[in-house]
Amino acid sequence: MTALASHAAAPTGARSRLRRLADSERFLAWALLAPAVVFIVALVGFPFVLALLYSVTNVTVGTQSASFVGLAKFRQAMESPAFWGAVRNTFLFTLVSQALVIVLAGTLARLLMMEFRGKWFVRLLILLPWVAPISLGSIGWLWIFDSIYSVINWTLRHIGIFGPETWPIWLGQPTLAMASIITVHVWRMLPLAAIIMLAGFSGIPKDIHDAAAIDGAGFWRRELQIILPLVLPIVLVAVLFGIVFTATDMIVIFIITRGGPFDSTQVLASLAYYTGIDGGDLAEGAAISLFLFPLLVAIAYLMLRLARRTEVT
Amino acid sequence: MATVETRKISKFYTHEQAAVDGIDLFIPEGEFIVFLGPSGCGKTTLLRMIAGLEHPTAGDVLIDDRVVTALAPRDRNIAMVFQSYALYPHMSVFDNIAFPLRARQFAKAEIPGKVRWAAEMFGIARFLERKPRELSGGERQRVALARALVREPQVFLLDEPLSNLDAKLRTSARDELQQFQRRIGTTTIYVTHDQVEAMGLGDRVVVLSQGKVRQVGKPLEVYDEPADTFVAGFLGSPPMNLIDRGSAILGFRPEHFLPIEARETGNDAVRFTFRVTRVEYLGADRLVYGMLEGGAGEAKVLSRLPSTVPLPVQLGERHEFVIGRRDLKFFDRQTGLRTAPIPL
Amino acid sequence: MSEQKTRGVTRRTFVKAATAAGLAAGLGPFVIPRRAQAAKTLKILQWNHFVPGYDKWFNNTYIKEWGEKNDTQVIVDNVGLVTLNSRAAAEVSAQKGHDLFMFLWPPPVYEDQVIDHAEIYQECQRRYGKPIDLAVRSTYNPKTRKYYGFSDSYVPDPVNYRKDLWDDVGMAPDTWDDIREGGRKIKQKHKIPVGIGLSAEIDTGMAMRAIMYSHGSSVQDAEGNLVLNSPQTRECLKFVKALFEETMTPEVLAWDASSNNRMILAGKGSLVLNAISVTREAENKKMPIADQIWLAKAAKGPVRRIGLEHVMDVYTIWKFAANIEGAKKFLVDYIGNFRQGFLNSEFYNFPCFPSRVPDIKQLLAKDSKAKPANKYAVLTDVLDWATNVGYPGYANAAIDEVFSTWVLNTMFAKAATGATSPEEALSEAEAACKRIWAKWKEKKMI
Incomplete structure (x- = not known):
């Protein structure tokens, strides 16, 4: 007892200092944030600054020294039709897949809110694409779309939807190829969006649903006039994430189509890789990859503002 | 409508x-x-x-x-x-x-x-x-x-x-x-x-x-007229006093439990000896805590006195308190339901 | 390219890579640096060879023996083919990495970062005789007079065809016109198409150049001037369009580098252009179709018979390499022992110093696995019909960017499918080439 008391009365110097530090909110905040800050600076900030620097020089993969060339690399990139094709494809890819993601994620989130047996298992399955490495999933899709062994074609033929002469080449025709990469991307983005929207839907108090039911709102009125406006801020966040992820993604395209057939699925991110790394012109690759940056910043700003404005208590 | x-x-x-x-x-x-x-x-x-x-x-x-x-x-x-x-x-x-x-x-x-x-x-x-x-x-x-x-x-x-x-x-x-x-x-x-x-x-x-x-x-x-002990114990603040009296439970509201001086005694009143242990002043009212003595053993009860009624007793002292006979409610010990009055 | 490129993407590699990454991430902090047993260390990075036996021999036997003789610990890191470019870029940017870095194509863009490999060529020439022209043209920059790499071997790119089907229509794929006509007949009769890629991948790049060179068309002339816009190129575009329409299906537009292997091994193709990996895989897996897939020399065009190498081994030594002398010696010794390399690659890698496999003709004429045993004999005169990317000039930085950004693949695919007219496809490609030329001229690399 005496030992305990003396201990409590006079803690050792180092320990008390530590305890004082742990109690200091300012110190603690910084200590806890530091790993994240280091992570972001090292893996996001540094490469971004590097890309900015590269884009205004004539650096190649084979040179360490480079001279300042201003915006020449941007001009160079913009002179090529392949670049404008990639801009168009990026927009198409992003907008269509995001539209699908939002509609499907909304539906999925609603389904997940229902109570049914084995719900945890379904939730797990739905989360799987997000958790699994994207390259693994994409390789799976590569086989699904394979020109010889396509699982889709095989199945549709065996259940009699395709005749013996029908055998679409999913990755060989520009429209189908675009549809294919959009499919893969939707598959990939859906879990995150669904979970975000699930959070949004769960955040609507039960009373509001009840009130709408009592007030006589039918399905569409409830969806469009009550639920949609209430989840809008969070949906906007999901869309924003989706747009940024989609517009800057190259893994799906790199693995599935490599931009083909004939550049019809080439997006800015993949074009930047082919130009910068495989083609060796790091500077132009950097310029291409930065092209969307101002636009994405603008979109992010607008969406966050909108989300704030529609925020409700 | x-x-x-x-x-x-x-x-x-x-x-x-x-x-x-x-x-x-x-x-x-x-x-x-x-x-x-x-x-x-x-x-x-x-x-x-x-x-x-x-x-x-x-x-x-x-x-x-x-x-x-x-x-x-x-x-x-x-x-x-x-x-x-x-x-x-x-x-x-x-x-x-x-x-x-x-x-x-x-x-x-x-x-x-x-x-x-x-x-x-x-x-x-x-x-x-x-x-x-x-x-x-x-x-x-x-x-x-x-x-x-x-x-x-x-x-x-x-x-x-x-x-x-x-x-x-x-x-x-x-x-x-x-x-x-x-x-x-x-x-x-x-x-x-x-x-x-x-x-x-x-x-x-x-x-x-x-x-x-x-x-x-x-x-x-x-x-x-609470129908059972639950209602009796739920309504009222403080709720009805419920005390064990053999085969029945006796219930009365604190505001009906008054010092003998505050009420005109007659045939319709029942007397109890009450030992006061604590008094709580609530402004318009006082809550008097204490023990009921005699009869079938002690029981904790309270009385609620308007501040206009003097309290003729000190802490720890015993005093006579009364309740009007019609203010006494009886409940079955087993079911908790109201029963007919029993002789006390 | 055959299986090797597949490996970049197949499950096997993927699982391997994922496991490795997982292990690296998980165990990273606990990995104890290898204890240097020898006085010196030599670090080599090269691809996962398509012929697994080659890696087994190279990693487990050859480097050990060489290391003992030279008191050097040799470490080999094998990576997937598709990651070579990004690995190289990473090493350069870190100015740190392997002593020997092997590309599978000429890497002229790294010229500033590598030593002049002339000395290695000279020493090998002194010991083993002259290297083949293909090797020089794939590693030498005439503008700067620098050898930016050293090529030990190359891989022939013959025609692989289904003997039974071609016999059935009474033809053999000797010329490009034969391929078009026979391919059409087989497709009509058996519903089995030709499989020459029209996609953004290396095999397509090689096949399209084979068509161009044999028709007298090319991207540059011998002096390195841009000559893509020519009547011959227009001819080629028309030819490829006809070839696509008459003998193929749109599947070739979707291909990766291994699709043609899969196609012909699955019995779904009458002819592909590929390394002997196709027949080797069929033989090693004892597939019944193995006996029906025969090889032919590169097809003859209106101008001449000519094709490409399928891949080109190019070893480079970074200026910042830690053990430059060891790396040089390793290469010279490796050429000296190349006959083992040829045998262990199951004839996949052909020597750049022919004197090192003097009995190549006899070996090719009597193979233990092939039926008939002389199936590979058509490769005997491969040097008469195989050339480098950049023919008739050298493989330079501009040629490399044109190749790696798939400019010609896109041009042919667009014209073949009618997405644009041949004329438009050509002018777009020419504009792209002009931009690329201007860029590298400005850098004084061409």
């Missing part, structure tokens, strides 16, 4: 535990009825089944003699006010109040007039353009009431609508609510755990516990 009836209505969430256990009720047209009980007694579940928000496991709900058990809430012509008010946060007050009208396809031209009428009824006409978050708690509550009123439903269902208000506001809101109900005369079911609200508002009170109705009656009936 309509009657509301439940027939053997039950709700089981699990197999063992009934939230509502076979309740029969009849609520006549225009009545203001209060469901009162501690939390978890099934009062809200009962209300939600009447609203159609929950489906009963067994039994039926009738509105105006028509079985509505299978109907959706919107087909029952009822309105409901929630504890949280459940205002649509993204809509203006006007749109909130207009929402039920629009949902019911009222003619566009009619809507502004009706909204204004409902808003004026609750004195919130000047807030019509505001969003709910710009209003105070009391104002929000009025918006919720206006939204319920605007389409003139057959029945009002109110689920603890005052519990989010502060105490002062609650008193005036209670008053307004009752006046309003008297004026429009719509059948109203009001759910609360607050006995003051129940006493003050209800034409009749339904006391519930563990999914069952313990007593139905006018507020004073329920207070003065």
Whole structure:
């Protein structure tokens, strides 16, 4: 007892200092944030600054020294039709897949809110694409779309939807190829969006649903006039994430189509890789990859503002 | 306006535990009825089944003699006010109040007039353009009431609508609510755990516990003539003294337990020796804590004395206290139900 | 390219890579640096060879023996082919990495970062005789007079065809016109198409250049001037369009580098252009179709018979390498022992110093696995019909970017499918080439 008391009365110097530090909110905040800050600076900030620097020089993969060339690399990139094709494809890819993601994620989130047996298992399955490495999933899709062994074609033929002469080449025709990469991307983005929207839907108090039911709102009125406006801020966040992820993604395209057939699925991110790394012109690759940056910043700003404005208590 | 009836209505969430256990009720047209009980007694579940928000496991709900058990809430012509008010946060007050009208396809031209009428009824006409978050708690509550009123439903269902208000506001809101109900005369079911609200508002009170109705009656009936020990112990603040007296339980209200000097004694009074242990001053009243002595052993009881009555006793001293014979209630030890008086 | 490129993407590699990554991430902090047993260390990075036996021999036998003799610990890191470019870029940017870095194509863009490999060529020439012209043209920059790499071997790119089907229509794929006509007949009769890629991948790049060179068309002339816009190129575009329409299906537009292997091994193709990996895989897996897939020399065009190498081994030594002398010696010794390399690659890698496999003709004429045993004999005169990317000039930085950004693949695919007219496809490609030329001229690399 005496030992305990003396201990409590006079803690050792180092320990008390530590305890004082742990109690200091300012110190603690910084200590806890530091790993994240280091992570972001090292893996996001540094490469971004590097890309900015590269884009205004004539650096190649084979040179360490480079001279300042201003915006020449941007001009160079913009002179090529392949670049404008990639801009168009990026927009198409992003907008269509995001539209699908939002509609499907909304539906999925609603389904997940229902109570049914084995719900945890379904939730797990739905989360799987997000958790699994994207390259693994994409390789799976590569086989699904394979020109010889396509699982889709095989199945549709065996259940009699395709005749013996029908055998679409999913990755060989520009429209189908675009549809294919959009499919893969939707598959990939859906879990995150669904979970975000699930959070949004769960955040609507039960009373509001009840009130709408009592007030006589039918399905569409409830969806469009009550639920949609209430989840809008969070949906906007999901869309924003989706747009940024989609517009800057190259893994799906790199693995599935490599931009083909004939550049019809080439997006800015993949074009930047082919130009910068495989083609060796790091500077132009950097310029291409930065092209969307101002636009994405603008979109992010607008969406966050909108989300704030529609925020409700 | 309509009657509301439940027939053997039950709700089981699990197999063992009934939230509502076979309740029969009849609520006549225009009545203001209060469901009162501690939390978890099934009062809200009962209300939600009447609203159609929950489906009963067994039994039926009738509105105006028509079985509505299978109907959706919107087909029952009822309105409901929630504890949280459940205002649509993204809509203006006007749109909130207009929402039920629009949902019911009222003619566009009619809507502004009706909204204004409902808003004026609750004195919130000047807030019509505001969003709910710009209003105070009391104002929000009025918006919720206006939204319920605007389409003139057959029945009002109110689920603890005052519990989010502060105490002062609650008193005036209670008053307004009752006046309003008297004026429009719509059948109203009001759910609360607050006995003051129940006493003050209800034409009749339904006391519930563990999914069952313990007593139905006018507020004073329920207070003065509790049907069982639960009602006796639940109503009143502090509640009825309940003491063990052999085969029966004896009950009396603290305000009826007075020093012998404060009451004219006669044949109708019963005397007790009371040892005072503590006195609590509550302003208008005093609560006197102590032990009842003699007879069948000691028992803890209290007395509630108005400050106008002198207390002729010091702490630790014994004194004679009396109770009017008709103020003594007797309950069966086994069932807890009221029984006939037994000789003391 | 055959299986090797597949490996970049197949499950096997993927699982391997994923496991490795997982292990690296998980065990990273606990990995104890290898104890240097020898006085020196030599670090080599090269691809996962398509012929697994080669890696087994190289990693487990050859480098150990060489290391003992030279008191050096040799460490080999094998990576997937598709990651070579990004690995190289990473090493350069870190100015740190392997002593020997093997590309599978000429890497002229790294010229500033590597030593002049002339000395290695000179030493090998002194010991083993002259290197083949293909090797020099794939590693030498005439503008700067620098050898930016050293090529030990190359891989022939013959025609692989289904002997049974071609016999059935009474033809053999000797010329491009034969391929078009026979391919059409087989497709009509058996519903089995030709499989020459029209996609953004290396095999397509090689096949399209084979068509161009044999028709007298090319991207540059011998002096390195841009000459893509020519009547011959227009001829080629028309030819490829006809070839696509008459003998193929749109599947070739979707291909990766291994699709043609899969196609012909699955019995779904009548002819592909590929390394002998196709027949080797069939033989090693004892597939019944193995005996029906025969090889032919690169097809003859209106101008001449010519094709490409399938891949080109190019070893480079970074200026910043830690053990430059060891790396040089390793290469010279490796050429000396190349006959083992040839045998262990199952004839996949052909020597750049022919004197090192003097009996190549006899070996090719009598193979232990092939039926008939002389199936590979058509490769005997491969040097008469195989050339480098950049023919008739050198493989330079501009040629490399044109190749790696798939400019010609896109041009042919667009014209073949009718997405644009041949004329438009050509002018777009020419504009792209002009931009690329201007860029590298400005850098004084061409």
